Amino acid sequence: MKLLRSERFPAFLLLGAAALGLIIANLPFGGEVISWSHIEIGVPGLELSISHWVADLLLAVFFFGVAVELQFELTRGQLNSVAKAIRPAIAAVGGVIVPIIIFLLIAGR
Numbered sequence: 001m002k003l004l005r006s007e008r009f010p011a012f013l014l015l016g017a018a019a020l021g022l023i024i025a026n027l028p029f030g031g032e033v034i035s036w037s038h039i040e041i042g043v044p045g046l047e048l049s050i051s052h053w054v055a056d057l058l059l060a061v062f063f064f065g066v067a068v069e070l071q072f073e074l075t076r077g078q079l080n081s082v083a084k085a086i087r088p089a090i091a092a093v094g095g096v097i098v099p100i101i102i103f104l105l106i107a108g109r
Helices: 009-025 030-036 050-075 082-107
Strands: 040-043 046-049
Touching: 009 030, 040 050, 046 050
Parallel strands: none
Antiparallel strands: 040 046
16 A cells, blocks of 8 residues: 555656556557557547547546646645745746747748
């Protein structure tokens, strides 16, 4: 149980999943597994491939986790006042705006 509460557990889990994916992709039946992930399932009007469903599910879980962590930090954590939260908020906005500006400068639009 101590392993599951460790801060290193998610990193080991991700490393193991990546290694398993590489192993399966390079096995003789890896092409069949990859083609299987492109089968479309769903209700009429919302038919997506299995890989799209998995990607969307993982994104939903990720953003839910981020929202829960952000709510905790803004209410009871280290960012519980405006003075403490303003610098990370400016950095987050800069992390969105600066790449957009760089892209527009390179793309010339």
